[in-house]
Amino acid sequence: MLEFRQVHKAYATPQGPLKVLDGVDLSLNAGESLALMGESGCGKSTLLHLAAGLDLPDRGEVRLADRVISSLGEADRARLRRETLGLVFQQFHLVPSLCVLDNLRLQARLAGRERPNWTAELIERLGLAGLEKRYPEQLSGGQQQRLAIGRALAPRPALLLADEPTGNLDESTADQVLELLLALVRxxxxxxxxxxxxxxxxxxxxxxxxxxxxRIG
Structure with missing residues (x-):
């Protein structure tokens, strides 16, 4: 599903190039879950952005669903993301002008894979039944993150990329959100x-x- 082959990435700074990834190899099979760990600033988010085709490696190869991301133009990378990926970030990135239901439907509609029965099931499992017409600002942090997870999984993607998805939540809420995320992924x-x-x-x-x-150790 996802493979990194000797991936290098650096960023320009006034002090010279800052090496972030230095020959990373990584593979993830269909249906598998993998935690990428490391201290802040070690390059975890950079790796995730490369996996999503939001950035490109300086050297090496990133393959997503058997396609080499760096060989694709921007429009094709966007199409591959839309058709293959779900994305969940530490910041919820919900659309403030859309209600709960429309936020949930958004990604599935963009992918052309909206399924009303699955949307209804998600609403129930996310604990958002009765809140469909509310807007993000009217939800708690835990509810917003559950909605963000549901939006990412609404089109039933082949791969979910999650960047510190419980980082903004208290420990109890984080545990509940993580349990829900893993159940829906499974x-x-x-x-x-x-x-x-x-x-x-x-x-x-x-x-x-x-x-x-x-490097990955």
């Missing part, structure tokens, strides 16, 4: 790559890898 059969610095959050996933000094 039931949809999608693969999961989650970035986290927390061993507790990483523990339930199938595999755990550590990113340090630009």
């Amino acid at each position: 039931d949809t059969g999608c693969a999961l790559l989650m970035v986290t610095h927390s061993p507790r959050v990483a523990a339930p996933l199938d595999r755990r890898l550590q990113l340090s000094h630009g």
Whole structure:
């Protein structure tokens, strides 16, 4: 589903190039869950952006669903994201002008895969029944994150990329959101790559890898 082959990435700074990824190899199979761990600033989010085709490697190859991302133009990368990926971030990135139901439907509609029965099931499982007409600002942090997870999974993507998805929540709410996320991932059969610095959050996933000094150990 996802493969990194000797991926290098650096960014220009006034002090010279800042090496972020230094020959990263990584693979994730369909239906598998993987936690990518490491300290803040170690390159975890950069790796996730490369996996989504939001950025491109300086050297090496990123393959998503058997396609080499760097060989695609911007429009084709956007289409591949829309058709293949679900994205969940630490910041919820909900559309403030859309109600709960329309936020939930958004990604599935863009992918052309809206399924009313699945949307109704998500509303129930997300604990948002009765709140369909509310707007994001009228929800708690936990409700907003559950909605963001539901939106990402509404089109039943092949791969879910999650960047510290419980980082803005208190521990109790974070545990509830993580349990829901993993249950929905399992039931949809999608693969999961989650970035986290927390061993507790990483523990339930199938595999755990550590990113340090630009390399996976």
